[in-house]
Amino acid sequence: MSARAATLAGTRYVFDDLATLLARATPPRSGDVLAGLAARSAQERVAAQMALADTPLAAFLDEPVIPYETDEVTRLILDTHDRAAFAPVAAMTVGELREFLLADGTDAPVLAALAPGLTPEMVAATVKLMRLSELMAVAARCRVVTRFRTTVGLPRRLAVRLQPNHPTDDPRGIAASVLDGLLLGAGDATIGINPASDSPARTAELLHLLDDIRQRLAIPTQSCVLAHVTTTLGLMNQGVPVDLVFQSIAGTEAANAAFGISLATLAEAADAAAALARGTIGDNAMYFETGQGSALSAGAHHGVDQQTLEARAYAVARRFRPLLVNTVVGFIGPEYLASGKEIIRAGLEDHCCGKLLGVPMGCDVCYTNHADADQDDMDALLTLLAAAGVNFVMGVPGADDVMLGYQSTSFHDALAVRELLGLRPAPEFEAWLEGQGILDAARRVRPPEPARLPPPLRRLLA
Amino acid sequence: MKPPATAPSAADPWAGLRAHTPARIGLARSGSAVATKALLAFRADHARARDAVGDELDTEALAGALASLGARFGAPLDQVLTVASAAPDRATYLRRPDLGRRLDAAAAAHLAAHRASYDLVVVIADGLSARAVQAAPALLAGLLPRLGGWRLAPFVVARQARVALGDAVAAALGAGAVAVLIGERPGLTVPVSLGAYVTWLPRIGSTDAERNCLSNIHATGTPPAAAAQRLAALLGLMRQRGLSGVGLKEEGDLIAESKIRSDGIVGSDFLL
Numbered sequence: 001m002s003a004r005a006a007t008l009a010g011t012r013y014v015f016d017d018l019a020t021l022l023a024r025a026t027p028p029r030s031g032d033v034l035a036g037l038a039a040r041s042a043q044e045r046v047a048a049q050m051a052l053a054d055t056p057l058a059a060f061l062d063e064p065v066i067p068y069e070t071d072e073v074t075r076l077i078l079d080t081h082d083r084a085a086f087a088p089v090a091a092m093t094v095g096e097l098r099e100f101l102l103a104d105g106t107d108a109p110v111l112a113a114l115a116p117g118l119t120p121e122m123v124a125a126t127v128k129l130m131r132l133s134e135l136m137a138v139a140a141r142c143r144v145v146t147r148f149r150t151t152v153g154l155p156r157r158l159a160v161r162l163q164p165n166h167p168t169d170d171p172r173g174i175a176a177s178v179l180d181g182l183l184l185g186a187g188d189a190t191i192g193i194n195p196a197s198d199s200p201a202r203t204a205e206l207l208h209l210l211d212d213i214r215q216r217l218a219i220p221t222q223s224c225v226l227a228h229v230t231t232t233l234g235l236m237n238q239g240v241p242v243d244l245v246f247q248s249i250a251g252t253e254a255a256n257a258a259f260g261i262s263l264a265t266l267a268e269a270a271d272a273a274a275a276l277a278r279g280t281i282g283d284n285a286m287y288f289e290t291g292q293g294s295a296l297s298a299g300a301h302h303g304v305d306q307q308t309l310e311a312r313a314y315a316v317a318r319r320f321r322p323l324l325v326n327t328v329v330g331f332i333g334p335e336y337l338a339s340g341k342e343i344i345r346a347g348l349e350d351h352c353c354g355k356l357l358g359v360p361m362g363c364d365v366c367y368t369n370h371a372d373a374d375q376d377d378m379d380a381l382l383t384l385l386a387a388a389g390v391n392f393v394m395g396v397p398g399a400d401d402v403m404l405g406y407q408s409t410s411f412h413d414a415l416a417v418r419e420l421l422g423l424r425p426a427p428e429f430e431a432w433l434e435g436q437g438i439l440d441a442a443r444r445v446r447p448p449e450p451a452r453l454p455p456p457l458r459r460l461l462a
Numbered sequence: 463m464k465p466p467a468t469a470p471s472a473a474d475p476w477a478g479l480r481a482h483t484p485a486r487i488g489l490a491r492s493g494s495a496v497a498t499k500a501l502l503a504f505r506a507d508h509a510r511a512r513d514a515v516g517d518e519l520d521t522e523a524l525a526g527a528l529a530s531l532g533a534r535f536g537a538p539l540d541q542v543l544t545v546a547s548a549a550p551d552r553a554t555y556l557r558r559p560d561l562g563r564r565l566d567a568a569a570a571a572h573l574a575a576h577r578a579s580y581d582l583v584v585v586i587a588d589g590l591s592a593r594a595v596q597a598a599p600a601l602l603a604g605l606l607p608r609l610g611g612w613r614l615a616p617f618v619v620a621r622q623a624r625v626a627l628g629d630a631v632a633a634a635l636g637a638g639a640v641a642v643l644i645g646e647r648p649g650l651t652v653p654v655s656l657g658a659y660v661t662w663l664p665r666i667g668s669t670d671a672e673r674n675c676l677s678n679i680h681a682t683g684t685p686p687a688a689a690a691q692r693l694a695a696l697l698g699l700m701r702q703r704g705l706s707g708v709g710l711k712e713e714g715d716l717i718a719e720s721k722i723r724s725d726g727i728v729g730s731d732f733l734l
Contacts, residue, residue: 030557166483167652167683173483180476180487196678200711228708260671260708297559298669333647335559369511369648370556370590375504398486398496398504403678405649407508410486416494445494 002063006051013047019065021055022121023305024048025128027345031293031306031336038305052125053095057086060121066302072253072263077119077315086117094125101126101138101356108143115358120251120311123356127349128307135348136388142355144391146323147282148222148243150188150426152391153360158423159392160414161324161362162187165403169196171209177397178213183438184411185418185445186395188429189324189362190244190287192224196403203227204240211241217436220428222279222323224287229261229269236272244287244323245273251290251312254300263316270320281428284323284360290314291328292346293336306336307346311353318359324392325359327351329381330367331406340377343367347381351390362392366408375399375407382409386417393417415445484651484682507650514648516552519588519595521619527599528586528617535606541616543576545569545631549622562624565634573634576616582697583615583637587623591645594654597679597686598643601656604690609697625657625673629664639700640664641693646677655680658693662706672707674700 004021005014015021023037025048032038039045061081064074083090089097100106127135145153152159164177174193181187191214193206203225210223224244225232236242247266248259256262266286273285290313292306301309310327317325327350330343337343347363354361365382367373382393399410417423424430424443433439440446476488486504490497496504525542532539548564549555555562565573584605586598602617615635620627628642639662646655656679661668674696679689700706 034558034560164485166485167655167678167680170482173485176479176482176487177485179479180485196683198675198711230708231711234711258669258671299667334556338557369508369650369653370515374508396485398489398500400486400504400507400650402484402649402651405647405652405655407650410496412489412491412494412496419494447491 004051004055006047008043008047008050011043011047013044013051015048015051018055018059018063018121019304021048021052022065022125022128022308025052025125026305026307027128029292029306029336029342029346030334030338031296034335035296035301035306037303049129053093053098053129055094055125057089057092057094057097057122060119060125065121065304065308066252070253071302073251073256073312073316076263076319077312080319081119082116084117085114088114089117094122095129097122097126098129098134102134106141108141111142111356112358115356118356120315120353120357121308123353124308124311127353130352132345132348132384135352136384139348139352139355139388142389144355144358144360146284146360148279148284148323149220149281150222150428151281152189152323152426154427155389156423157426158386158390158414158418159189159362159426159429160186160395160411161189161326161392162191163194163394163396163401163408164191165194165196165396165401167196167403169202169206171205174206174209175213180397181395181411182217182219183445184395184415185425185433185438186411186414187219187221188426189392190222190224192226192244192246192287194226194404198227198231200231200234203231204235207235207240207242218432220432226287226289229265233269233272236276241278242273242276243278244285245269246287246289248289248294249313249316250294250298250300251309251316252295252300252302254302255295255298255309256316258298258300263319266316266320284321286320286322287324287326288317288322289326289328290317290350291332292350293332296336297332307349310350311357314354314357314359318357322360324362325354326362326364326392327354328364328366330371330373331364333368334371338372340367340373340380343371343373344377344381344384348384348388351385351388360391363390364394364408366394366406368406378407378409378413382413382417383420386421386423419444504650511648511650511653514591514593514653515556517592518552519592519621521621524586524595524598525619528602528619531599531603531606532617538576538616539606539614541576542619543572543616544619544621545572546621547623547627552622555622559624562622563626563630565627565630570634573618573631577634577636578615579613580615580635580637581612582609582639582641583618583632583635585618585620585623585628585631585640585642587620587625587627587642587644589623589625589644589657590647591654594645594656594680595643597654597656600686601643601658601679601690601693604687605694608690608694625659626668628659629661629666629668632664633666638663639697641697652680652682655683658689660693660696660700660706662700662704674706674710
């Protein structure tokens with residue numbers, strides 16, 4: 001470990017190792033304060049950013065922030081690092097990579113070729129130097145397209161996960177919310193339920209429910225019940241219809257252990273999903289959720305700041321070629337992201353890091369009622385992410401998740417931002433919406449007038 | 463002038479479906495925006511939930527209710543031990559989860575005086591919704607008769623507490639398992655939801671993967687009486703298998719049945 005330093009206004013600031021430097025350079029957020037890692041003054045933070053800007057990218061390969069010997073995520077990152085892809089930027093510093101990413105001519109093919117050569121730590125470091133507009137501009141240049149029954153991540157498209165949760169997993173209540181979402185143009189990323197109960201029987205019941213709805217209405221989309229991966233794995237072995245396999249993941253081996261998983265667990269689940277081969281136009285069959293602060297919450301952060309650890313979670317994700325990766329940015333609570341301002345920045349950081357690493361990023365634009373945030377903050381983050389080309393967002397009835405007890409984005413919010421920025425649903429799903437008479441000739445969502453809908457949908461509202 | 467409404471007309475096609483979910487479905491809208499009434503109803507509910515976060519637990523009233531309930535089941539359940547976490551106030555509690563997981567010095571001494579060999583301690587904690595905890599006595603009234611074979615510790619009421627404070631309580635009392643009944647983060651529709659977390663062989667540093675959770679215990683979710691039944695079953699399974707967490711799943715004999723139940727719904731006039 002080598003110390004790095006910078007002098008600002010006559011004071012010399014020394015940072016003992018890379019992890020400390022990364023933490024001190026991070027724009028302010030409550031979780032890093034909680035961990036005792038944040039800069040102790042505004043000037044120390046800028047000094048750290050200056051020292052970080054001068055740090056060679058190669059240093060992140062030589063000095064892992066968590067030891068190779070004790071952490072399988074570090075081993076994954078270093079063992080799969082693509083030296084050839086890294087070559088074009090191998091001689092750069094962090095500050096130079098920032099300029100390269102923003103330069104004219106750095107386009108989607110360049111960034112796609114570079115992705116396997118970038119490590120989470122390099123990307124996290126660069127993002128710490130960037131303003132929101134830069135996080136948006138760089139992310140917008142990246143293209144990460146994935147497929148199962150819909151195509152997610154195409155330019156000028158914004159998909160929505162329809163999230164029809166219910167406090168007791170009542171299938172009728174869930175079906176009612178699914179209908180509401182479909183009629184408002186949501187569901188092209190996935191129709192995905194967070195179950196209130198983690199019992200395998202209940203999970204199986206919900207999987208059958210979603211599969212039946214999908215098949216009877218011939219909806220080109222994929223379903224998911226967000227149970228623990230071991231529950232889903234067991235159900236796949238019993239022939240229950242599983243499209244996407246879900247799991248929450250984090251950026252350290254110990255944090256993943258606190259989730260009850262390891263890379264081997266995920267590999268087993270990914271293999272099982274691949275064997276089912278239920279995708280019609282692609283085989284991206286995993287759905288991961290992440291969020292800054294999860295490692296600290298599990299006491300598994302190893303003295304590394306939460307934004308860097310979040311980027312490491314994307315290295316875990318990309319190993320398994322997911323359809324969707326969702327940073328549930330404001331869900332964890334104010335201990336980690338205290339306010340609308342902190343949530344907005346974190347959401348844009350996560351999206352940019354994920355895209356640079358080649359991960360199909362979406363964002364649950366959300367907050368809890370004990371955070372200093374409100375729906376205006378969500379409007380801001382949703383609009384910034386949509387402008388930055390986010391692959392998908394959530395659609396929750398009225399933005400109010402009545403099971404998880406937090407606020408996300410509503411079906412209406414997604415419609416509004418699609419309209420504001422001229423974004424369209426995933427093409428396969430859009431064609432279905434048009435075929436069902438849900439969209440009018442101008443591709444606006446029609447009011448739910450039963451007479452105008454085809455018989456199967458009409459009967460729902462009769 | 464009345465704006466052109468894109469809202470469903472007088473015969474609201476959503477009225478029947480709303481009976482099945484508290485979710486905000488079928489909202490009247492104008493363009494992509496919801497109607498003014500729905501907008502303001504959302505704001506009112508957010509304001510209510512924000513205020514609920516700040517509520518303090520009335521420990522005296524709760525301890526009184528628990529003691530009279532416990533008296534029916536004999537010692538030591540007629541005793542209620544009231545403790546606090548190391549978070550001195552609500553504002554600190556929200557920012558410092560580490561303090562909410564630790565007992566304060568007085569609590570550690572208080573519990574040590576009651577140390578014995580117990581199978582289970584039930585901790586009733588404010589968490590993020592002090593008002594939700596008012597449902598705890600009703601749940602326990604249904605649970606205790608189902609725990610005949612368990613040596614129970616006195617009830618512990620905990621203020622400014624996180625789930626993991628239960629590990630510290632169990633360690634201090636000498637309990638082999640802990641059930642924490644705790645106020646969940648207040649939602650917009652339900653600001654008074656209780657969660658139950660059970661942990662086998664709890665120790666300081668137990669992770670979430672070692673716990674099982676029953677959430678959404680409230681009148682419109684899982685009502686306390688039904689929650690008591692499920693919690694008793696979960697505790698029994700935990701004890702029988704000698705573990706809790708992701709390794710403990712309710713066994714799969716219901717899976718075949720679940721397919722039939724979902725067919726009943728999708729196949730009926732309800733959906734198609």
